[in-house]
Amino acid sequence: MRSSIVLFGLAAVHGANAWGTLGHETVAYIAQNFVASSTASWAQNILGDTSDSYLANVATWADTFRYTTAGKWSAPFHFIDAEDNPPSSCSIDYDRDCGAGGCVVSAITNYTARVQSTKISSSEVATALKFIVHFVGDITQPLHDEAYEVGGNDVDVTFDGTSTNLHHIWDTNMPEELRGGYQLSDAKSWAADLTTMINTGSYKSQKAAWISGLDISNAKKTSLAWAADANAYVCSVVMPNGATTLESGDLYPTYYNNAIPTVELQIAKAGYRLAKWLDAIAAKSAKKRDVDLEDEDEDEVVATNGMSLLPLPRQLSDAQLRRAAIGYGCKH
Ligand SMILES: *[C@@H]1O[C@H](CO)[C@@H](O)[C@H](O)[C@H]1NC(C)=O
Numbered sequence: 646m647r648s649s650i651v652l653f654g655l656a657a658v659h660g661a662n663a664w665g666t667l668g669h670e671t672v673a674y675i676a677q678n679f680v681a682s683s684t685a686s687w688a689q690n691i692l693g694d695t696s697d698s699y700l701a702n703v704a705t706w707a708d709t710f711r712y713t714t715a716g717k718w719s720a721p722f723h724f725i726d727a728e729d730n731p732p733s734s735c736s737i738d739y740d741r742d743c744g745a746g747g748c749v750v751s752a753i754t755n756y757t758a759r760v761q762s763t764k765i766s767s768s769e770v771a772t773a774l775k776f777i778v779h780f781v782g783d784i785t786q787p788l789h790d791e792a793y794e795v796g797g798n799d800v801d802v803t804f805d806g807t808s809t810n811l812h813h814i815w816d817t818n819m820p821e822e823l824r825g826g827y828q829l830s831d832a833k834s835w836a837a838d839l840t841t842m843i844n845t846g847s848y849k850s851q852k853a854a855w856i857s858g859l860d861i862s863n864a865k866k867t868s869l870a871w872a873a874d875a876n877a878y879v880c881s882v883v884m885p886n887g888a889t890t891l892e893s894g895d896l897y898p899t900y901y902n903n904a905i906p907t908v909e910l911q912i913a914k915a916g917y918r919l920a921k922w923l924d925a926i927a928a929k930s931a932k933k934r935d936v937d938l939e940d941e942d943e944d945e946v947v948a949t950n951g952m953s954l955l956p957l958p959r960q961l962s963d964a965q966l967r968r969a970a971i972g973y974g975c976k977h
Contacts, residue, residue: 674836675916720973
């Protein structure tokens with residue numbers, strides 16, 4: 646009896662993860678491979694974890710939290726519902742697309758300020774870091790930057806004989822098909838391969854563009870650019886001929902073969918960006934301690950609750966009503 650409850654619990658957590666467990670842990674390991682050693686110490690100190698999986702160990706915490714009663718309020722932070730018109734036009738507009746309860750862009754902005762704050766408790770600083778590790782991953786998943794059919798959750802598809810939905814195959818089925826599992830060790834080896842591609846392989850010449858304009862003091866602008874970058878793949882790769890054609894037939898192997906390079910690219914990008922993001926934050930935090938700031942800076946003001954980040958309240962769109970109806974979660 647007890648073991649079946651435990652198994653059920655694991656299955657529920659596994660199924661619910663955005664960029665599944667494998668994707669998020671891979672992003673975290675890639676970041677660990679690229680951060681400065683001073684950044685690693687900074688993060689290990691905040692998280693109270695000096696193991697060699699200190700970011701990977703917290704990479705899916707935000708997904709576990711969103712499905713608890715206490716953490717339900719954070720569910721909208723995992724995506725931004727772009728109300729664009731794929732496949733003919735893809736775009737992100739903060740005032741149009743970020744919901745009244747927040748979105749992944751406001752969340753990255755809020756937690757980037759909070760992780761640097763000296764005015765909140767150390768456990769709240771740790772929470773901020775855990776959220777950042779997760780959301781910098783989520784924002785690169787194209788369907789986390791798309792409102793169409795609740796981010797593809799309502800596009801029913803078959804993948805390798807399994808009935809599921811378009812959102813879920815991007816989060817989970819396609820990464821797991823590629824790597825064959827979702828254990829921490831699978832994430833570590835995928836991260837090692839992508840790290841090699843970033844250092845010496847086909848991503849070497851692209852990586853500078855992934856972090857161009859990266860600016861922790863304008864986290865909203867930076868994360869909006871990341872959202873727009875991922876959203877563009879909705880039109881070009883996720884549903885280039887619209888979604889209806891995806892609802893018949895099996896998306897394995899033809900669709901998969903076409904999409905998997907983008908899955909890998911987005912995971913690699915997220916890990917590399919996360920490393921540079923954390924490097925910038927850790928460096929600024931170290932400098933702040935040295936200077937002993939007296940002035941209240943912009944970050945501190947945002948850090949109190951981040952409410953100034955949110956767009957003005959407005960009537961809910963149809964897409965927002967549908968999102969609310971499924972409790973801001975993912976279907977699977
Ligand atoms: C900022 O983070 C705090 C702590 O998690 C939260 O209470 C607040 O709602 C967040 N604000 C925004 C705009 O996300």
